Amino acid sequence: MRYARTSDLITLALRMQGSAEGLSLADIMGQFEVSRSTAERMRNALRDALPQIEERGEPGGEKRWRLPGxxxxxxxxxxxxxxxxxxxxxxxxxxxxxxxxxxxxxxxxDRLQAAMPAPTRNRLAPDIAALLEADGVALRPGPRERIAPEILNTLRDAILAGVWVNVDHRARASGKLSRDVWLGPLAMLMGEGRQYLVAWSEYQDDVRLFALAGFARIELSDEVFERPEEFDLQAYLSRSFGIFQEELQEVVWRFTPEAAAEARQFLFHPTQQMEEEPDGSLTVRFRAGGLLEMCWHLFRWSDRVKVLAPEALREMYGEILERALTINSQREGSNQHA
Structure with a gap:
């Protein structure tokens, strides 16, 4: 039986040509999320169409296939x-x-466009402009922190070079400025809203989060930082709902029937499980820390979600709602002399 999905075969051919060592069956299975038999059919179909494909053997018996340039x-x-x-x-x-x-x-x-033949470049230019206008990414509103480019550049250099940095950093919660702190940068967590550095703290002797907006000074050192062998970034992040690292909690939310369809489209957490309820509501369960960040997210669902567990999250969410209601019900200036 032949494999007939042309788009996948074209992609496979491009990856075989772009790989210096070639692709194994395991690579094909992983990249295309297919079974071994399907991966074999894809390889065979491509070899039939492109006999230039080279087969390479490796110690241990694994074979790889590569397409010359x-x-x-x-x-x-x-x-x-x-x-x-x-x-x-x-x-x-x-x-x-x-x-x-x-x-x-x-x-x-710009380099890719410059490398195109002039007729192709001229023909594609209107299409590129139309696609960019339709995309609208640059016009999408939303708050984000302003991080000095030199901070990001220095941290990126430290991560790539594997060296310690010496910093002055102001804690987000307390506002306290800590001077002459030694950190071993591991990764930067970029995105909308608050942004952080994951780093090994010499003082704490452990991995900690540092708000990127809190760096007042940063200097590269010449001293090599040896990344902890047991540290796994994805495993570290999966413990939390967002960024904050806390004790794991069993979390249960129930979305109303009106919100269920929208909630089904969300990946709230990698460990989540969804249960359809008889009344059309949707129950979501997952295991994570970061209760405050959960509260921030729950705001977007308004009265269309109910916190069933843990009790600490329900209490925190209620307290935040009460404080928000209190401060927004006060008239301007009514508490200035309290």
């Missing part, structure tokens, strides 16, 4: 969608305050 001709030229994707990524990086990545993506897009 220039075999695909014009198929490797970027498309309007490819250029637009880079521009979209550039706008998203700029929105997050990551100007270094934004600039790099813009340069890459």
């Amino acid at each position: 220039r075999c695909l001709g014009g198929m490797t030229q970027p498309t309007a969608e490819d250029i637009t994707t880079l521009h979209r990524a550039r706008e998203l990086a700029a929105r997050e305050g990551d100007e270094a990545t934004a600039t790099g993506l813009e340069v890459l897009a």
